Amino acid sequence: xxxxxxxxxxxxxxxxxxxxxxxxxxxxxxxxxxxxxxxxxxxxxxxxxxxxxxxxxxxxxxxxxxxxxxxxxxxxxxxxxxxxxxxxxxxxxxxxxxxxxxxxxxxxxxxxxxxxxxxxxxxxxxxxxxxxxxxxxxxxxxxxxxxxxxxxxxxxxxxxxxxxxxxxxxxxxxxxxxxxxxxxxxxxxxxxxxxxxxxxxxxxxxxxxxxxxxxxxxxxxxxxxxxxxxxxxxxxxxxxxxxxxxxxxxxxxxxxxxxxxxxxxxxxxxxxxxxxxxxxxxxxxxxxxxxxxxxxxxxxxxxxxxxxxxxxxxxxxxxxxxxxxxxxxxxxxxxxxxxxxxxxxxxxxxxxxxxxxxxxxxxxxxxxxxxxxx
Numbered sequence: 305x306x307x308x309x310x311x312x313x314x315x316x317x318x319x320x321x322x323x324x325x326x327x328x329x330x331x332x333x334x335x336x337x338x339x340x341x342x343x344x345x346x347x348x349x350x351x352x353x354x355x356x357x358x359x360x361x362x363x364x365x366x367x368x369x370x371x372x373x374x375x376x377x378x379x380x381x382x383x384x385x386x387x388x389x390x391x392x393x394x395x396x397x398x399x400x401x402x403x404x405x406x407x408x409x410x411x412x413x414x415x416x417x418x419x420x421x422x423x424x425x426x427x428x429x430x431x432x433x434x435x436x437x438x439x440x441x442x443x444x445x446x447x448x449x450x451x452x453x454x455x456x457x458x459x460x461x462x463x464x465x466x467x468x469x470x471x472x473x474x475x476x477x478x479x480x481x482x483x484x485x486x487x488x489x490x491x492x493x494x495x496x497x498x499x500x501x502x503x504x505x506x507x508x509x510x511x512x513x514x515x516x517x518x519x520x521x522x523x524x525x526x527x528x529x530x531x532x533x534x535x536x537x538x539x540x541x542x543x544x545x546x547x548x549x550x551x552x553x554x555x556x557x558x559x560x561x562x563x564x565x566x567x568x569x570x571x572x573x574x575x576x577x578x579x580x581x582x583x584x585x586x587x588x589x590x591x592x593x594x595x596x597x598x599x600x601x602x603x604x605x606x607x608x609x610x611x612x613x614x615x616x617x618x619x620x621x622x623x624x625x626x627x628x629x630x631x632x633x634x635x636x637x638x639x640x641x642x643x644x645x646x647x648x649x650x651x652x653x654x655x656x657x658x659x660x661x662x663x664x665x666x667x668x669x670x671x672x673x674x675x676x677x678x
Contacts, residue, residue: 361603367591370601373489376448376472382485388426389655392488393478395419396497397466418540418560419462421478421486423652429615432658433623434648435561436478437553437668438463439637440628445480447473461637471595481640482649488609489597496593497540498533503582503589506530507570509539509563517542539563554625554638554668561623568618624648624658625668641666 396418419436444460446453447469454468465477475486492500501507508530515524522538531539540560543553591603600606627644631637647662663669 364587364591364603367588368601368603368606369595370598371471371489371595373472373475373486373597374599377476381476382479382483384485385653387655389652390424390428390487391484391652392422392424392490393419393475393486394422395466395471395474395489395491397491397493417463418557419474419478421482421484421652423484423655424613424616426655428613429620431616431621432652433561433621434652434658435557435623435625435668436462436481437557437626437628437638439553440626441631441637441639442477442481444468444473445476447476449473471597481645482652484649484653488600489595490600491595492593494537496589498537499589500586500593501531501533501536503586504570506532507536507563507567509566515539515542519543536563554628557625557668564623565618622658624663625666627663627666628668629665630667638667 417438419438421434421436423432423434425431438461440462441459442462444457444462444465446456447465448454449469449472454473457464462477466474469476471489471491475489478484479486508528510528511524511526514526515522517523517538520538520541520543522535522542524535524539529535540563541556542559543556591606596606600609627641627648628638629641631639644662644664644666648658651658651662
């Protein structure tokens, strides 16, 4: 496969897939985990399958929640480049409120447990995904929440942006780091993630090493497994359960990327179009699970988004982690590698494939735990 300038993509880069979404940049027209991309396709399947008429359409539309990112951020944003590509910030929140309380103490706010920038290339046949480690130390910009200004910070963990300023602050922070305007925002939480996996009938994975993590309630022996929602959540949350892992967010990101590829392959084989009841159950679960920006806050917009991306499969997606190194002042944190990071963001801004040199020497794409699950 080649990028839009004819640059070849390696088999290795194609093997680390995820599904993306989108049309690009004609102004404001138009989740926990990058599953949100699959959700769009599932909503589309409901409507195309004939089950999305009348009451069903109204019901699904009523499930969706939206955040007006454009109004919150105003004009102080990167240029809105109209080159046929699209950028989406996909996030997962780690709120412990309500049913999520069993995963930890509710401290009154949520942070971004997962963050991925999904870049859909012109023509909507390929995508690149950049995972941003939540423990990355960054300069957080000033934000506004509930009409109050939240001062920025010269040195803050990336995931605090969502905590102090919600989705709009998370988007603003990503835009300040990357210099790329986000066209859309998608978010899902712990409970929504679990319910979606259960509605799909589970996801098949193979472990090559045992995984034991009491914190994430996950215990898997080597071999083939069909993960239900609870176990799938445990897999994408585990930091300490994989032999050889360093207990950091970097190893967890690699597990997430591997799981997403398995999820995409699973969705292809669900066969929901022949089962209207299952179709509705999945779409109902999906639309309840997501929060989007207001430009995507309708079934028709999500459907249009999904239909425009039908050509993108797991083999057409390159997944990397933002180039980072361990923070010399705190080994539990990471700091961006400025030169390599610039290569990543420049490539996406110019709608080109991310060069291999961009991740050379990065702690986020060296070895890691991804090799223990396939």
